Amino acid sequence: MEVAKTILKRLGIKEVDGVLTQFGSLIPGLKAKRFDMITAGMYVTPERAKEVDFANPDYSIAEAIAVKKGNPKNIKSYEDIKKNKSAMIGVMGGAAEQKYLTASGVSTRQIKIFNDNPSALSALESGRVDVITMTGPSLKAVLDASKSNKVEKVEDFKQPMIDGKSVRSYGASVFRKGDDDFKEAFNKELEKMKTKRRIAQNLEKIWIYRR
Structure with a gap:
């Protein structure tokens, strides 16, 4: 949001x-003109690109997981969840991680969907799930905000690979199809910021909660 606000001001x-x-x-709301753009750190995917237009990417990010303190089920990868059929994982509805999990072979019966990341964290704290997954910055944000002493980030988490490729994702602001002038003007300023390395300064202020 900070990057987008800076560009819009310019x-x-x-x-x-x-x-x-x-x-x-978010995408249905954008298409229905309830708002004019999305600045929620949404991942660029082929499926989403069929419905909306993405600006040039402004960040790249890896995945992360959190578990109960001490990691009682020794979960360090999506593969570990796949192998442990009793393990339940929480993920935010509509997030890319849901697709990554199923592509990694995790059963849909093991996946619980939540409205947002803080709700997933609450489920982990209460024992309704054994692990939660989201991007690294998103996880840092919810853990810092909650100050929970019941859970911990898995520092040696193995990044998922789908069809032999890393799932490291790229995020961007989102526009309605047809808003080409707005998108191109935004992209022009974005590239200026990248050249001048201003994005790094703005990203220090951001808590990225969405994908």
Whole structure:
């Protein structure tokens, strides 16, 4: 959001009103013109690109997991979840991790869907799931905000590979199809920021909760 706000200001848009929306409702809301763009750190995927247009990527990020303190089920990868049929994993609805899990062979019966990442963390704390997954910055954000002493990040988590390829993802702001002038103006300023290394300064302020 900080990167987008900086760019919009440079485009002469001084006031930006945020609309609190569940992640799975972002694209439908954009298409219905309830808001004008999405700045929720959404991953660029072929499926989403059929419905909306993405700006140039402004970040790349890896996955992460958290477990109960002490990691009682010794989960260090999606493969470990696949092998342990009793393990339940929590993930935010509409997030890319849901697809990564099923592509890694994790049974849909082992996957519990939540409206947002804090809800998934709450389920982990209460024992309703054994592990939760999201991006690294998202996990850091929810753990820092909760200050929970019941859970921990798995530091030696093995990044998932799908069909022999890393799932490291790229995120970008999102526009309605047809808003080409807006998107191109945004991209132009974004590339200027990249050249001047201003994105790194802005990213230090960001808690990325969505994918």
